[in-house]
Amino acid sequence: MSITVYIAAISILYSQSSASALIFHTSDGGKNWARENSATPNNLNGVSVDIVSGIALAVGDKGTILRRNEDGTWVNVSPDGLSADLYSVAAGVSSIMCCGADGTLLSSFDGGFSWRVWTDFGYENTDLYSINFDPTHPGSFLIAGENGFIYSSEEGELVQTGSSSDFIASCGMLCGGFPEIVLGRDGTAYHIRSDVNYNIGDTVFRGATEIVSGGGRYIAVGENGAVYRSLSDGVWESASSVTTENLNDVTYLVWGLTACAVGDCGTVLVSDDNGLTWGIVDIGMSRDFTAIAGNGAGEAYIVGKSAFSGILNILPFRGASH
Numbered sequence: 001m002s003i004t005v006y007i008a009a010i011s012i013l014y015s016q017s018s019a020s021a022l023i024f025h026t027s028d029g030g031k032n033w034a035r036e037n038s039a040t041p042n043n044l045n046g047v048s049v050d051i052v053s054g055i056a057l058a059v060g061d062k063g064t065i066l067r068r069n070e071d072g073t074w075v076n077v078s079p080d081g082l083s084a085d086l087y088s089v090a091a092g093v094s095s096i097m098c099c100g101a102d103g104t105l106l107s108s109f110d111g112g113f114s115w116r117v118w119t120d121f122g123y124e125n126t127d128l129y130s131i132n133f134d135p136t137h138p139g140s141f142l143i144a145g146e147n148g149f150i151y152s153s154e155e156g157e158l159v160q161t162g163s164s165s166d167f168i169a170s171c172g173m174l175c176g177g178f179p180e181i182v183l184g185r186d187g188t189a190y191h192i193r194s195d196v197n198y199n200i201g202d203t204v205f206r207g208a209t210e211i212v213s214g215g216g217r218y219i220a221v222g223e224n225g226a227v228y229r230s231l232s233d234g235v236w237e238s239a240s241s242v243t244t245e246n247l248n249d250v251t252y253l254v255w256g257l258t259a260c261a262v263g264d265c266g267t268v269l270v271s272d273d274n275g276l277t278w279g280i281v282d283i284g285m286s287r288d289f290t291a292i293a294g295n296g297a298g299e300a301y302i303v304g305k306s307a308f309s310g311i312l313n314i315l316p317f318r319g320a321s322h
Contacts, residue, residue, distance in 0.1 A: 021060060022287055022304030023047075023074060029298040030253045030260055030270060033283040038074050040064055044290060044303035046098070050091035051295045057112050058291075058303045059086035059098045067112040068301075079106070079115045090141070092133040099128035099143055123149070130170040132179035142179035142192070144170045150182055150190065161190045163197055169208040169249075171218065183208050183220050191234075200228055200236045207249035207291075209259065211274045219275035221247035221261045229275045240277050243267055248290050250275075255296035262289035262302050 021038040038044065044060035056068040063082030066074045086100035096108040103123035106115045127146045134140035143151040144167035150159040165184030172179035180192040183205035189198040204223040211217040211229070218230045225243040228236045247263035253270075261269040261278070266285035269278040287305050294300030 019307035021064075021306040022285065022289065022302070023058065023066075024283060024285070024302040025072070026253070026300050027298060029258055030281065030300065033268075033302070035285075036068075036072055036074060038066060038303075038306075040066065040076065041306050041308045043305040043309050045086065046088040047291045047293045047301045047303045048089045048091040048096075049293050049295050049299060049301060050093070050096075051297075052093055053091075053111070054295065054299065055091055055096075055111050056293075056301055057089050057091055057096060057098075058301070059089045059100070060303075061085045063100075065089075065098065065106075065112070065115070077112055077115070079117060082106075082115075082117065087128065088130045090131045090133050095139070097131050097133075097141060099131045099145075101127050103128060105131075105143070123151070129166070129168045130182070132170045132172050134172060134179065142170055142172070142182075144168070144182040150192075152192070159190075159192065161197060163188055163190060168204075168206050169220065171208045171210055181208065181218060189220070189236075196234065198234050198236070201238075203228065206247065207261070209250045209252060219250050219259060219261075219271075221250045221263070223247075225263075227261065227269075227275060227278065239275050241269075242278050242280055243269065248288075249292045251292050251294045251300065252296050253294045253300050254298055260292060260294070260300065262292045262304075264288045268302070 021040050021044045023036045023038045024033045026033050042061040042064045044058045047058045049056040058066045063078050065078040067077045084101045084104040089098035099105050103126050105118040105121045108115045126149050130144040132142050141153045146166045148163040152159050165186050165188040167182040167184045170182040183189045185204045187200045187203045203226045205220050206222050208220040220228045223246045225241040227239040227241045229239050230236050245264045245267040247261050250261040253260050259271045268281040271278045289304040292302045
């Protein structure tokens with residue numbers, strides 16, 4: 001088949017909103033989910049919603065930053081020239097930050113309409129996977145990344161953990177306080193306040209959230225359907241899972257009541273007992289979900305991959321020069 005035919009086929013796919021990157025929205029605590037048009041062919045990797053203003057943002061491959069308008073439409077607000085893949089976004093009371101490949105770090109102080117690229121951050125050789133705020137002081141942030149990278153704005157420098165794990169997930173306490181825990185690819189968890197490394201088996205962790213009804217306890221999810229709960233500092237237990245699909249993120253849809261995890265092949269899990277047991281929710285999607293964020297009062301967003309995910313890897317002319 002000729003290159004022209006392949007390009008024509010891709011153009012036809014992209015003309016349909018169903019082929020774009022995934023965004024689902026609920027306003028009733030996950031009872032109903034509605035698809036929203038992302039209008040981008042680039043995979044979305046992270047999402048955040050500010051619990052005060054309700055501003056929702058999503059970030060993804062090739063520098064994609066989307067902002068949701070009040071009418072439910074998503075608008076591309078990426079700064080010109082940004083091309084690095086973005087993995088995480090955090091929306092706070094007065095600022096928004098996102099991070100990604102090759103040390104990319106951005107911030108916005110006008111609700112996501114304009115962005116400052118931190119060209120002087122100084123870690124351009126490090127992929128940054130997760131960013132989190134102190135919920136009450138958004139100027140205090142924590143960034144986690146590859147090869148044991150943890151950056152604390154409070155200290156203004158790297159946190160020395162002695163770990164070389166790629167830290168993928170991080171979370172803090174809802175009621176305030178500096179983000180305090182990061183989790184990595186090899187089952188490693190590092191607790192900021194106590195300066196302690198924990199090893200939780202060989203699970204590849206991808207997402208975490210605080211158990212809202214009990215401060216200092218967490219739910220963590222990862223590959224092959226893994227779900228873990230922390231019972232106290234340093235003590236974790238494997239929870240009952242109902243899937244073998246990779247789980248990529250977890251949040252609370254309703255604080256203290258309904259937790260939700262998302263993963264590959266359209267997987268959505270819901271727990272009404274703080275992550276101890278889970279049930280599967282079918283929202284009619286088979287593509288991978290990559291992230292979820294909620295405001296704790298029933299409003300939440302799931303993002304995921306587009307129909308083009310991986311398509312360049314199978315095209316016969318990939319890597320050819322012309």
